[in-house]
Amino acid sequence: MDEHYTRVICDICGAGFASDSRLRAHVASHEKGSYPCEECGKHFSKMVSKQLHIEMVHLKVKRNKCKYCDETFRDYYQKEKHALAVHGIKMREYKCGFCPKVFVRGSNLRSHERLCHIRAETFSCEVCDYKTHHKNTLTRHMVCHSDEKKFQCQVCKKSYARARTLKEHMRIHNNDRRYACQYCGRAFVQKCSLKGHLKTHHREHQNGDSQIQE
Numbered sequence: 140m141d142e143h144y145t146r147v148i149c150d151i152c153g154a155g156f157a158s159d160s161r162l163r164a165h166v167a168s169h170e171k172g173s174y175p176c177e178e179c180g181k182h183f184s185k186m187v188s189k190q191l192h193i194e195m196v197h198l199k200v201k202r203n204k205c206k207y208c209d210e211t212f213r214d215y216y217q218k219e220k221h222a223l224a225v226h227g228i229k230m231r232e233y234k235c236g237f238c239p240k241v242f243v244r245g246s247n248l249r250s251h252e253r254l255c256h257i258r259a260e261t262f263s264c265e266v267c268d269y270k271t272h273h274k275n276t277l278t279r280h281m282v283c284h285s286d287e288k289k290f291q292c293q294v295c296k297k298s299y300a301r302a303r304t305l306k307e308h309m310r311i312h313n314n315d316r317r318y319a320c321q322y323c324g325r326a327f328v329q330k331c332s333l334k335g336h337l338k339t340h341h342r343e344h345q346n347g348d349s350q351i352q353e
Contacts, residue, residue: 147275159275
């Protein structure tokens with residue numbers, strides 16, 4: 140269910156989970172444990188947790204297999220998009236019980252209902268005006284108010300406050316140009332670079348509703 144309905148993400152290793160409680164249990168495995176990952180040095184309290192981490196983060200195992208062909212995908216959503224585009228199978232729809240809105244993921248529907256229709260507890264930042272309905276989201280936000288940068292690049296020694304930021308930074312060293320221009324084919328490491336390229340060289344194609352895919 141964590142794979143199908145990812146709602147919260149671990150800032151340390153990037154693993155996704157369906158609930159806050161599952162994320163908290165997972166984060167605890169990074170604090171203490173006798174099973175270190177040989178790739179990144181993270182420690183886990185259980186061997187199965189270490190193996191799952193290696194599969195998801197380092198091996199990028201694709202667990203979601205298409206029902207209609209042999210294609211495999213890392214998450215349920217990409218598999219459903221493939222089924223629609225290649226096989227003409229319509230994605231399952233999740234309809235809101237309070238308004239006409241429809242979603243393609245059950246997790247998105249639940250978040251919508253909780254934020255828009257059901258009273259939910261609000262967590263407020265003590266430093267700025269930021270507010271959220273998720274305690275773990277507030278915890279991640281608080282990093283921006285801290286000077287601690289504990290995630291260091293082993294190549295250039297730059298340090299970052301978030302593991303996700305370091306992961307994005309590593310694309311520069313790996314020359315990971317995943318953001319390609321659909322008009323000329325030029326590729327970029329960062330999404331913001333592609334956006335700047337589109338504004339500068341392909342402004343005539345920009346109609347305000349184009350989207351850059353991950």
